[in-house]
Amino acid sequence: MTQKDLLRSTKFSVLDLVPVTQGSTHHDAIKNSLDLARNVEALGYERFWISEHHNMESIVSSATVVLLGYVAEGTSKIRVGSGGIMLPNHAPLIVAEQFGTLATLYPGRIDLGLGRAPGTDQLTAQALRRSRKESVQDFPNDISELRRYFSSENIGARVRAIPGEGLNIPMFLLGSSTFSAHLAGEKGLPYAFASHFAPAHLFDALRLYRENFRPSAQLEQPYSMACINVIAADTDKEADRLATSLYQFAMGIITNVRRPLPPPVDTMEGIWNEAQEAMIKNMMRYTFIGSKDSIAEKLTEFVANTGVQEVIAVSHIYDHGARLRSYEILGEVFNSAFSF
Template identity: 65%
Template sequence: MKEYMGNLKKIKFSVLDLVPVAEGSTPRQSIKKSVALAQYAESLGFERFWISEHHNMESLVSSATPILIGQVAEATKTIRVGSGGIMLPNHAPLIVAEQFGTLETLYPGRIDLGLGRAPGTDQQTAQALRRNRSETVHDFPKDIGELQTYFAKENSNAAVRAIPGEGLDIPLYLLGSSTFSAQLAGLKGLPYAFASHFAPTHLHDALRLYHQNFEPSKQCGAPYTIACVNVIAAETDEKARHLETSLQQLALGIIRNTRKPLPPPVKSMDGLWHEMEKVQIQKMMYYSFVGSRETVEKELSAFLKATQVNEIMVVSHIYDHEDRLKSYEIVGSLFNG
């Protein structure tokens, strides 16, 4: 256990927040809770607080991601704040450069720009977001290059410029749940974050391909990897497993396409899901670490040993706000205790 503790203390821990709406809560209350979570994460020593872009989901209110990042950055002092991520195909690169240039101008040295190529929503909503833009897999690398151009000092004589944004040091991160973005991040010399919290299948292949393809860049001289995982920690294993039923119900709504606000925990999932649904959800949530401090410590340490990632990003779908804060407190004690 001492060896495990030493390993966990050597890496960075961060937070991914989807700004969930708990059943019986309002969007305004949910945003305030996320801001409070960011403040608490800062006090615990977490490295960064990322917010993900999602649309047309009554269970999440993170659609206007840059605005929420600004709210969190304004309410905190030292923790890095950013996107996990901005779904770049939904936006013109110039708009993203201007928005994050403005954020970096207001909160210098604290803004991260994580980029994904998924729509963050269903196809019909994606079409409404993109209007007449038709994105293919080949457009994502091009859009990243365009974004990097807008941030470059050398773009100062161009006909189209990002102001503010030009010349600012805003680190880019590529996000992914498959091997495509892993290879692309390696070739571009950018840090890579894998969404193992909901898409565990290709984690190890993606990390391997990232390292194999990595070419040093101005931003990143050596490979840097982040793995996002679900963590639900509590005083006992039994309580943590009880809290986990909220996440399981949320996942059930995803596979049934009946998405609703995060429900309170239940005594048992028996009778709520069919056996095949149970298997599917367990597979989807494979990298979920649920239990007491000792249980989570042991399992996270084994995960770190197996992946050798540089940073673990934690997402916690917990119905009660105080229970969610307690879970992050327990995680914080693993790397900062």
């Protein structure tokens, strides 16, 4: 398979954290999310996912289901879903009813991606979960419960998800370690790996997923996705400068200082030290920065090495117009509208 054929056969999608930028409002961030969804829909992207995060000044995706409805209403054909719903924060019945409602309103367009992390700090996790104590079997059991609510066979049960029952909403498992990979394989579900911030276990997770895959009613063959960071621009120099916003955002992660996404700077000198730079660049190993031609070869290599069927990209870019342009360039790369 040629480079062009490989990219053309790979689906490409968006993960949006609904970031707040310095000097903007929460309302601006939400409007920009819808505008981004409309733009990537026109560019042929497969799906638009929003992640669940809580108690973060830099991200306003806490009411994930509400935002999914907002985006689905404002678009017409792109798949809209969660990347993901942090299942330990919610009762499976509530998730089934919420996504059943979305799928009823927007049939054939809703995805349910599920994660087992809290999507926040431990104190906030306690506030979300109240007195619930989690065990290692809770996540697998909750997934089984969700599948039961979505099945037509649940019609005679005493507890039913209405709407939701019989809709067979596509479910995806998300992970940053090997636990969810093994589970996704056993349950015959698509698997998405968070390589945009947790690269260490990417290849082990994909291998375990494929080795343990068992066909299900939803999926006959393994289907894997990988999330990456992408900062694309018309020139390498411009992309490198835009990427400093991502680096500053990552500094907030490792120092536990979460502020709205800052504007780019000419240099990171004086902002990070050598140890912090090394830590961030290792954490952000699967980050593709540059012009169209610069990232095309690297992305082709990534897809070939991982064997994933889909790449889902997140772009921490301060200027909304520049972020739209980054996704436009990425779409051109996957559509192979260029010469290698």
